[in-house]
Amino acid sequence: MCDPDRGCLGFETIWNANALPPISNGLHSGDAAALMCGGATVWTVLSRYGIQPRDRVGVLGIGGMGYLAIKMAAAMGYHVVAFSGSESKKADCLAFETKEYYMTSGESMEGLTTLIDF
Missing domain, CATH: 3.40.50.720 (NAD(P)-binding Rossmann-like Domain)
Structure with missing residues (x-):
């Protein structure tokens, strides 16, 4: 389980694979997780507050x-x-x-x- 409002995507989460971009062969899953976590955090701020x-x-x-x-x-x-x-x-x-x-x-x-x- 994850709670995107509290930020916990850097460790583990289960998402529908159709909603995620594929991870390139040269990118380690741990690095991809950090990018997804940071990206989700930034996206939340940019999309949620009426900007x-x-x-x-x-x-x-x-x-x-x-x-x-x-x-x-x-x-x-x-x-x-x-x-x-x-x-x-x-x-x-x-x-x-x-x-x-x-x-x-x-x-x-x-x-x-x-x-x-x-």
Whole structure:
């Protein structure tokens, strides 16, 4: 059993196979489970709270789930705003269709530096 509202897809769950994408031969099942868990978490937020295409959606922290959030939000037509403590993530965010990118200190959102603003 699983409870997607509480988040437990990283360990195990049973789903109808027709509702899931196939796992590539080169991808370990444990890695696929982590992607499904992170993807389900991001999907829940993006689809459940009345966000409309062209609405601004902020992604704080550009890493595993942050990249998933950016890609999904952009694919859903949202105006994606990324917040990162590293300028090295800028190119990736641009490639994933981020519309705004802000540098943060990691401790505060004050004094953000705009790197991209369309």
